[in-house]
Amino acid sequence: MTVRRSSALAALVVALAMTVAACGDSGDDTSGGDSSGLKVAMVLPGAINDKGFNQTGYEGLQQCEDAGATTTYKEMVPVPEFEQTYETFSQDNDLVIGHGFEFGEIAAKVAPDFPDVDYVVTSNPLKPEQDNIEHLMPNSTQGAYLAGVVAGQATETNKLGGIFGFDFPVLMAQAKAFEAGAKSVNPDITFEAVYLGTFDDVAKGKEAAQSMAADGIDVIYHIADAAGIGVINGATEEGIYVIGWGADQNEVAPETVIASQIVDQAKMIGLACQAAVDGEFEGGGLVVDGLQSGVIDLSPVYNLPEDVQAKVDEVKQQIIDGEVEVPSVGGGIPGSGEGSG
Numbered sequence: 001m002t003v004r005r006s007s008a009l010a011a012l013v014v015a016l017a018m019t020v021a022a023c024g025d026s027g028d029d030t031s032g033g034d035s036s037g038l039k040v041a042m043v044l045p046g047a048i049n050d051k052g053f054n055q056t057g058y059e060g061l062q063q064c065e066d067a068g069a070t071t072t073y074k075e076m077v078p079v080p081e082f083e084q085t086y087e088t089f090s091q092d093n094d095l096v097i098g099h100g101f102e103f104g105e106i107a108a109k110v111a112p113d114f115p116d117v118d119y120v121v122t123s124n125p126l127k128p129e130q131d132n133i134e135h136l137m138p139n140s141t142q143g144a145y146l147a148g149v150v151a152g153q154a155t156e157t158n159k160l161g162g163i164f165g166f167d168f169p170v171l172m173a174q175a176k177a178f179e180a181g182a183k184s185v186n187p188d189i190t191f192e193a194v195y196l197g198t199f200d201d202v203a204k205g206k207e208a209a210q211s212m213a214a215d216g217i218d219v220i221y222h223i224a225d226a227a228g229i230g231v232i233n234g235a236t237e238e239g240i241y242v243i244g245w246g247a248d249q250n251e252v253a254p255e256t257v258i259a260s261q262i263v264d265q266a267k268m269i270g271l272a273c274q275a276a277v278d279g280e281f282e283g284g285g286l287v288v289d290g291l292q293s294g295v296i297d298l299s300p301v302y303n304l305p306e307d308v309q310a311k312v313d314e315v316k317q318q319i320i321d322g323e324v325e326v327p328s329v330g331g332g333i334p335g336s337g338e339g340s341g
Contacts, residue, residue, distance in 0.1 A: 038277050040064045041089035042073040042097040043082070046199050050226040052246035053199070053265070057099035057122065060269025067274045069095075076200070082106045090114040095276050097122070097269060101170050107133055118281050120272050122265055123170055125331030131284035136268045139290030139341040140170070141177035141329045142319055143261040144221075146298040147243045148181025149315050150259045151189075151219040153308045154241055158188045161217040163208045163231050165199035165224045169330050177327045177335065178221050184324075185311065192217065196227055205230030213238035219258075221245075232256055241303075248299040258304055259312075262297040288333055290341030292320050 040061065048058035054075065065071045072093070077085050079102070086106050089096045090113070097120045098107050104124045111119050111130045121128070124135040151160050160182055164171045179191040192215070194208050205227035209220055213235065220235055221243045222228040228245065229252065235242045236256045244252070244260035268289060275281045289295035298316070301309040318324040322337020334340045 038064075038067075038069040038095065038273075039093040040069045040071045040095045040097065040273060040276070041093040042071070042099055043077050043085050043089065043103060044073060044075045044099045045102060046076060046225050048073070048075050050199075050229075051249060051252065052225045052228055052244075053223075053263075054099065054225060056246050056263065056265040057097075057269065059266035060099075060273075061097070063266060063270030064095075064273035067270065067277045069273055069277060083110065086110045087113075090117050094118065095120065095273065095281070097272075099123075099265070099269075101168055104128075104135070118276060118283055120269070122269065125170065125286070125329050125333055127286045127331070128284060134272060134281070134283050135286045136265075136272060137286060137288050137329065137331070137333065137341075138263050138265060138268065138295050139288055139329055139333060139335070140261070140263055140296060141173050141327050141335050142291045142340070143263060143296045143298055144174035144177035145181035145184075145319065145324070145326045145335075146312055146316060147221055147259060147261045148178040148183075149185055149312055150298070150301055150304070150308060151178070151221060151241075151243055152182035152184070152186035153311065154258055154304055155182075155186070155189060155219045157216045157218045158186065158190065159215065159217040160189050160191045161209075161212040161215075161220045162191065162193040163205060163212070163220055163222045163224050163228070164193065164195050165227060166197065167195045171195075171223050173327055173329045174223060175221075177329075180327055181315075184315070196224060199225035199227055201227050202230035202233070206234035209234030209240075209242075210238055213240050219243065221261075223261075244299075250299065250302050255303065257302065259301050260299040262299055264295045264297075267295055286331070288339075288341040291316060292341060295341070 046054040101123045119133045209231045219241045222231040250257045319336040326335030
């Protein structure tokens with residue numbers, strides 16, 4: 001496997017309050033850069049103001065614009081429209097970014113018909129077969145393990161829950177890593193995972209959180225994008241804790257969100273765009289970043305004793321040094337140590 005790692009330190013870009021209107025089925029939204037000539041399009045499965053995965057993707061697109069590209073995007077694209085959206089964007093753009101593992105198959109199908117267009121797929125741990133496709137993979141199991149370290153110390157019932165949008169391999173790997181991290185500090189915990197079948201249904205996320213609370217679960221870890229806001233709302237009503245995902249979600253519910261897994265997709269997307277602007281885009285490769293570069297991290301720990309934060313800091317360094325074994329995110333990428341990002 002060919003793996004290329006970016007050397008730049010990642011800076012967290014968080015925007016918890018966005019006023020951009022959703023374009024959804026109404027069409028695409030286009031913004032201009034400062035005349036690099038590069039045209040970049042992004043396809044997103046969810047809303048750009050979901051305070052999670054899709055929002056960080058959109059922030060990455062804004063970094064493309066900062067690099068001088070003209071950008072356009074379509075959000076909340078349903079699966080049946082993936083291929084048509086890709087083909088439409090490929091006709092008038094130099095770089096097409098699919099924000100999410102689920103776009104890997106469509107990119108591979110469309111790319112051969114547009115050899116002069118470059119493609120990026122985020123959150124994909126597999127090396128692409130075509131030389132005009134690049135996959136970006138944040139080593140997110142590292143952050144999930146740290147989230148588990150927090151949860152294992154925070155729980156009073158020893159019952160932890162995880163609420164996820166879909167049973168995608170990348171999400172299931174993070175569920176496994178979260179459980180491993182929790183058991184590393186509290187071997188008595190049990191862990192229940194629920195897959196909603198949606199990233200967008202806020203009510204369904206809330207119901208899942210309330211159901212878990214009724215079962216005695218007192219800390220929930222979510223990777224559910226917009227539905228994750230429902231998870232936080234439900235947990236707040238039930239008086240239990242949540243660990244967020246994507247960006248620091250403590251501002252959503254300061255008494256409820258005790259930590260968040262940081263996944264700075266924006267930085268990785270911005271670096272890919274800058275490479276394209278500079279004429280240095282390298283297709284056919286897999287870019288992996290993790291704790292060492294700062295693309296993956298954990299927010300500060302809130303509302304818990306200081307020794308919880310100290311333990312997180314200790315384990316974080318052990319993961320970087322390869323002293324703690326973290327489950328792989330997939331694609332043969334090691335979860336910790338050399339080659340893990």
